[in-house]
Amino acid sequence: MSTPKDRSPSPQPPSAEETAGLLRELVSHLRQNRTQLREEWARRITRAQLLTAMTEEEIFAEATSVYDNYVEALETGTFEALQAYARNLSERIIPRGVETHEVVGIVLLLRDVLARSLFAKYHEDFNKLNRILDAYEPAANRIANRVAVGFVQERERVIRQQQEAIRELSTPVLQVRERLLILPIIGVIDPQRARQLTEQLLRAIRTNRAKVVVIDITGVAAMDANVANNLVQTVEAARLLGATVIVTGLSPEIAQTLVTIGVDLSEMATVGDLQGGIEEAERLIGYKVLPLSETTATA
C-alpha cells in the first residue's frame, strides 16, 4: 500500500528530457490503441449528444482526423498543424450551427478518454502514472485551449464579415423623383452608422442634385439623445448643401422619448408617415400628383 505522499503529484516538475521520453511512450501507446480509443471517443460524443448537426459517419471521420492530429501535436509539441486543422474544421462546421460548447466538449471528451486509457494501462504503478499525467496534462490542456480559441476566433471572423455585409446593405439612398431622395433607415443607429449615413447622403445629394430628402425612420426601434443629435447633424449637413430634409415615421414611443429627454427638434421638418413626407416633398419641389381622371377632365 502506498502512502498518501506517493499519491500526490511529484513535488517538482519532471525535466524536459524526462517529459519528452514520457510523451514518446504515451504517443506510442495512443498509436497502438488508435482504433479502439477512436471508437470509444466517437461513442461518447454521440452519447453526450454533441455535434447533433452531423451524422455518425461524419463524426467518426472527423474524430479520426482530430485524433491523428492530436497525437501528432502531443508528439512534436508543435500546434501549427492541429491549429490549421481546427480552423479548417471550424470553417466547415460553423455554417451548420455547431456551437462553441460542443467543440470544447468534444476536445475535453478526447482528453478524458485518453486519460482513462492511461489509468487503465498504468494503474499498477502510481509513480509512473503520476509522471505520465504530469507530461500529458499540460500538453492536452494546451491543445484544448488552442482548439477552443481557434474556433471562437473563426466564429468572430464570420460575425465580423456578416456585420460588414449588413452595414453595406443597410443604407440605400434612393431617388424617387427628379431631385427627390428617400433614405429609409432600419435598425439601430450607432455613431459609426450615423457617420456613414451622413456621408452617403451628402454624396448622394451632390451627385443627384437633390433638393429635398425624406428620411424615414419607421424602422428605427429606439432613439436616445445621441441618436437624435446625430439625426439633427445629418439634417444640418444636408441643409448646408442646399437640400431640405423631411423626417418621417417617428413612432409614438420615439416622440415621447424625445420630448421627455428634451431634444430640440424644432429646426427639423417632420411628417407623420412616408407617404405624407413624399407628398410634402413634391409640393416643395413643385410637383402635384393628380389622379388620371382629374387631369383629363381639366385638359
Next chain:
Amino acid sequence: MEVPILKQGTYLIASIQSALTDADLSQLREALVARVGKYRARGVIVDVTALDVMDSFAVRTLRDITHMARLRGAETVIVGIQPEVAFAMVQLGLTLKGVATALDLEEGLAFLNTKARERIDRA
C-alpha cells in the same frame, strides 16, 4: 488674395478661388456690403466650391455678410459647400443658422429668383 466680385443683373457673385486668410475674409465682407449699395443689388451669391476647409472665422464672416446684406436690402445665398466640409462643420457645431445655402451657382440663382418673385407677389 482678393476675391473677384462679379455683377450679374441685380445680383453680385463672389467666387472664392483659393483658401483665404482672416484679413482676406474681412476684406471680402467690406467689399460686398459696399457694392450691394453701389450697384443696388437685390441678391448676393458667395461661391465656396473651392474651399476644402471652413473654420469658425470663415463661418462667422459668411453669417455677418448675410445679415449685413439683408439690412442693405439684398438676400445672400452660400453655394457649393463640399460634402466633406459640411460634415466637418456640423461636427464642429458650425451650422450657419439663418443663412441660405444652395448646391451650386445655378441653384443659388434659382433661389434668388424665387425670392424676388415672392417679393413681387407680396407687393
